Amino acid sequence: MPPLLPFSLDALRSHAIFVPPASTSDDGWELVGPQPSYDGLPALKNARLVVRDRDLIVAFGKEIRMTSLSSDGLELRGTSVGGYKTLKSPHLTFTIHQLVLNPTGRMLAVVGHHQLVVLVLPRAGLSGSAGGEIVCRSMPVDQFQHSPSSLTALTKVQWHPWGEGGNSLWVLASNGTLFEYDILHPQDPVQTFSLLPAETSRAKSKFSAIDPLSYHATSFTFGCGNADFAPLMVYGLMANGDIYTMGPVLPLSADVPEEYLGALQAFVAERMDEIDDMEVKQPGQEGSAEYASLVGRRQMQEAWVSAVVTQCSSDSEGEPSTPSTSPRRRGYGLPASPPRSERLPPLPGFVRVHPPHLTAAGGPAPGAHRPLARQGPLLFNPAPQEVGNGDDVDEQSATDLTILHAFGNVPEGQDPGLGINVLAIAWSSGRVDLGIEPDGSEPRWITSRDPAPTNPILHVVESVLSSFPTSDLDAIALNAPAFVKDPIQSDVVYISHAFGVDAVSVAPWVSQLLAGEGHLSPSDVAPLVKASPSKPVVGVETFCDVTLGYGLLALASSGQLATVEMDVRVPDWRLSAPKSAPVPDKNSESLLSTPFEVSLPGGDFNPKAAIRKAPDSHKALSAISPEHITALRDAAAQIKTRSRAVEAASAKVEARLDLQVKEYARQLAVLRQCAASTSALRSAAMRSTERAEAVLQAQDALGDRLDAVITALMAQQRPQIGAVERSWFDELYRVQARVNGARGAPGFAARLQVLKEQLEVVRPRVKAADAQAEEYGARQLRPLQAAVGSRGDELARLVRKMDALNVRVDGME
The missing domain is CATH 2.130.10.10 (YVTN repeat-like/Quinoprotein amine dehydrogenase)
Known part of the structure; x- marks a missing residue:
């Protein structure tokens, strides 16, 4: 082994x-x-x-x-x-x-x-x-x-x-x-x-659009x-x-x-x-x-x-299917399809x-x-x-x-x-x-x-x-x-x-x-x-x-x-995490993206209300009691709390102003950078345009010179052709196109070859039909004989036409 x-x-x-x-x-x-x-x-x-x-x-x-x-x-x-x-x-x-x-x-x-x-x-x-x-x-x-x-x-x-x-x-x-x-x-x-669609209306000429x-x-x-x-x-x-x-x-x-x-x-x-x-x-x-x-x-x-x-x-x-005759076929003696x-x-x-x-x-x-x-x-x-x-x-x-x-x-x-x-x-x-x-x-x-x-x-x-x-x-x-x-x-x-x-x-x-x-x-x-x-x-x-x-x-x-x-694509959807947000560039992120909020302590600010809580606040003060001191303390506490809140808000406003100044400076820097990039791109585009125009001008000049050289060479190598020679060449081209075909259209040679091959396919079936000729009558044999005779006449006509065209081509050459 x-x-x-x-x-x-x-x-x-x-x-x-x-x-x-x-x-x-x-x-x-x-x-x-x-x-x-x-x-x-x-x-x-x-x-x-x-x-x-x-x-x-x-x-x-x-x-x-x-x-x-x-x-x-x-x-x-x-x-x-x-x-x-x-x-x-x-x-x-x-x-x-x-x-x-x-x-x-x-x-x-x-x-x-x-x-x-x-x-x-x-x-x-x-x-x-x-x-x-x-x-x-x-x-x-x-x-x-x-x-x-x-x-x-x-x-x-x-x-x-x-x-x-x-x-x-x-x-x-x-x-x-x-x-x-x-x-x-x-x-x-x-x-x-x-x-x-049908090609009957399609132009077959050489100059068809x-x-x-x-x-x-x-x-x-x-x-x-x-x-x-x-x-x-x-x-x-x-x-x-x-x-x-x-x-x-x-x-x-x-x-x-x-x-x-x-x-x-x-x-x-x-x-x-x-x-x-x-x-x-x-x-x-x-x-x-x-x-x-x-x-x-x-x-x-x-x-x-x-x-x-x-x-x-x-x-x-x-239920049995609807009986019908077998479809007509091109061949001879083909067996019928087996029943269902x-x-x-x-x-x-x-x-x-x-x-x-x-x-x-x-x-x-x-x-x-x-x-x-x-x-x-x-x-x-x-x-x-x-x-x-x-x-x-x-x-x-x-x-x-x-x-x-x-x-x-x-x-x-x-x-x-x-x-x-x-x-x-x-x-x-x-x-x-x-x-x-x-x-x-x-x-x-x-x-x-x-x-x-x-x-x-x-x-x-x-x-x-x-x-x-x-x-x-x-x-x-x-x-x-x-x-x-x-x-x-x-x-x-x-x-x-x-x-x-x-x-x-x-x-x-x-x-x-x-x-x-x-x-x-x-x-x-x-x-x-x-x-x-x-x-x-x-x-x-x-x-x-x-x-x-x-x-x-x-x-x-x-x-x-x-x-x-290759690997089989099997995504695990149970463990798949949501797509993470893209990380922005620090240089492109605005400094003012955070919302600006300034909040003061809630509640009503009314120090006078605390003073009014003291006894006999609407009368002239003759003696200071502990209640008066307590009322003054409450009023002072409210004023102190509110002043601290105002100071904190003022600090936030100043910080926000500083951020605005920095953001303004950053935007100015970005604008300067964009202006510089735009200027560089404009300069490069102008240089590319000038270079392309120069190349096109040089190409046009070279094309004109090449046309002149080709014209001179043609005049030197090939003499002028007269009208008779031109018509003769045109006739040769037409004969060649009819014999060999042009633009995908079949010529006489291709048609003759196809007919020969089709005849080789039909001939065995015709021979098989001739072997059973004794079983057919004259009326049944007549269409077969007519078909074979017409095909033979068509082949004979094509052969004669090919011979005549070959003679003409040989004579022209």
């Missing part, structure tokens, strides 16, 4: 699974080879590291490795630490960019630039430390749509948390189309949504919540920062928490009661368009929720439902159903700060979007409440915008009962900036930050970018916002990992396990691993 090295995160850095393959020339040539060009568009996000319980999965190039970590330790085999197994599949023929694990941990989505494959992972413990290979069952997803030469890239892949058995896979393409795939039948999407980033989708995410429509809303992010939302969106076969459905039903009922209260408290609004739109929208929401709740009651009573009776029942506390506009099999449900309304883009109020790393801040692009359901610092034993949703947007320059929706997005449909919706508002609370170690604009242009959520703290998110990993906690200002405080503290931002631009970070994963602990792993492109062990 080989010796064991005690397990630790430091020892994990030397694991053999992180050693890059010996031969990476193919991958290297593939990186510099011809790739589909998206001028000025964001780079692809990388996530090549996944942790499943105690299993570690890493991707290098086209290879996927898997190992199991044990608390016993890591085996030492010669100079290597530990071992791994390679997951093999005939469909892994592309460079891997992302690994996405499904909620059950049984399947792994392997994402490339244009292709997508789902692997069925071996059970836990099967990937021991011994080397070798494991042949895994794999399922390519929609090869017809996601082919190697597809004109759209895969920008975000995510498993829906409510999908039946974790089989609901959602894929966002760069053209703004959102697909849902059932992994049991991954050949075609079961639902399709468009997060962007429309920003191409506004039509490039980079990320999407689902909402969070406990008792409203937020979990049913989907948010889509464009490269220019626009956010569109749509809902209600539900997987075709969803296992929804029963508690959430009950809370949602109560939420909708409460909103309908508000409508009734408005009719009573504010009569006369029934005829307004705004009131009619509000009533129509909430009635449609109530009808949608009622339709979903009805499915739960039907299933509980054992053959599928596993939902877990306790969950109910199985499907979208009301579809049947359980995926076909259109009977009745009239309105399409969902696309809402957005969201209006930023106030606008985010225009900050970023590098000079070209205007050219930054939005790369990722996530929603944090934060509760803040909740004291122990108190109800955390519903929390608040924080939207986070990551930009290529390192900026992260944090905002909240004051009203929240709600479902809307395209109907006359609810006119065109207004754009929702997003309040941007703050914009934080990640610390990039370089100001190289080329490195920043290839940067695509992505969010990684914390497994324990819902108000903490990690930003993975090419230059490292940063942690952002929104707990400080979320707690103050929920408490109703006016001033909000900034978020806590801490850099965790720093990487070199030549070895960017390509994978970040958080974990929380008994064996591994609680921490973060970051993988560089060179195979180097960075580990961060």
Whole structure:
């Protein structure tokens, strides 16, 4: 038995699974080879590291490795630490960019630039430390749509948390189309949504003023919540920062928490009661368009929720679902989905439902159903700060979007409440915008009962900036930050970018916002990992396990691993002391802050009254008696007491006058100091202004000289071109644009390649249909033959057109 090295995160850095393959020339040539060009568009996000319980999965190039970590330790085999197994599949023929694990941990989505494959992972413990290979069952997803030469890239892949058995896979393409795939039948999407308006009116010319980033989708995410429509809303992010939302969106076969459905039903009922209260408290609004739109929208929401709740009651009573035909698919010979009776029942506390506009099999449900309304883009109020790393801040692009359901610092034993949703947007320059929706997005449909919706508002609370170690604009242009959520703290998110990993906690200002405080503290931002631009970070994963602990792993492109062990945030509210008041500076404290009070003894001061107490005080004094002496003594005592009080008050007044004189002198000194500081700042500002003006003048002079030099060089090196040559070059540019494409528009070569790949996908199905030709009649075969013939004619026309264009180009050259 080989010796064991005690397990630790430091020892994990030397694991053999992180050693890059010996031969990476193919991958290297593939990186510099011809790739589909998206001028000025964001780079692809990388996530090549996944942790499943105690299993570690890493991707290098086209290879996927898997190992199991044990608390016993890591085996030492010669100079290597530990071992791994390679997951093999005939469909892994592309460079891997992302690994996405499904909620059950049984399947792994392997994402490339244009292709997508789902692997069925071996059970836990099967990937021991011994080397070798494991042949895994794999399922390519929609090869017809996601082919190697597809004109759209895969920008975000995510498993829906409510999908039946974790089989609901959602894929966002760069053209703004959102697909849902059932992994049991991954050949075609079961639902399709468009997060962007139609591009028919978009100008395709070279001089179009429309920003191409506004039509490039980079990320999407689902909402969070406990008792409203937020979990049913989907948010889509464009490269220019626009956010569109749509809902209600539900997987075709969803296992929804029963508690959430009950809370949602109560939420909708409460909103309908508000409508009734408005009719009573504010009569006369029934005829307004705004009131009619509000009533129509909430009635449609109530009808949608009622339709979903009805499915739960039907299933509980054992009623059969409504029969319907299977939806029409693009492919040939696809098997139908298994009936619901053959599928596993939902877990306790969950109910199985499907979208009301579809049947359980995926076909259109009977009745009239309105399409969902696309809402957005969201209006930023106030606008985010225009900050970023590098000079070209205007050219930054939005790369990722996530929603944090934060509760803040909740004291122990108190109800955390519903929390608040924080939207986070990551930009290529390192900026992260944090905002909240004051009203929240709600479902809307395209109907006359609810006119065109207004754009929702997003309040941007703050914009934080990640610390990039370089100001190289080329490195920043290839940067695509992505969010990684914390497994324990819902108000903490990690930003993975090419230059490292940063942690952002929104707990400080979320707690103050929920408490109703006016001033909000900034978020806590801490850099965790720093990487070199030549070895960017390509994978970040958080974990929380008994064996591994609680921490973060970051993988560089060179195979180097960075580990961060974190502490669980458990505030002890019972021992927490109130915040101490800030200690003021002695020099800035006023000498007159103590209140000035002068008090005299209480009671009436009347010495004559004491004298009147003597006998015969109103008569002439003939003899002095003891009573007279006692009265005089009392009067003298009152006079003496009052004189002492007057002396003490006089001393206090004199001391107060001295303090006022000192305070006056202190204020004069502070004013002199402020005047000196202001004068120094004014002098420095004047010097800086004069220096800046001199630099600008010198720069203008250098620019004029440089223009003159360039003009002279151009006149010497390149002769004048005539009108005929210019028209000839313009024709060459137009032909080249039509053949190769321009500004992201596909050319003839790209279209031909896509048609060839689609034909390769369709051909096996056509052959299978031909094998059963004897079972079909002439009427059934005629549409298939017509489709194949039209596709062949189209390919022939494209080939002839390509040949003619090649001849023309050769002739012009």
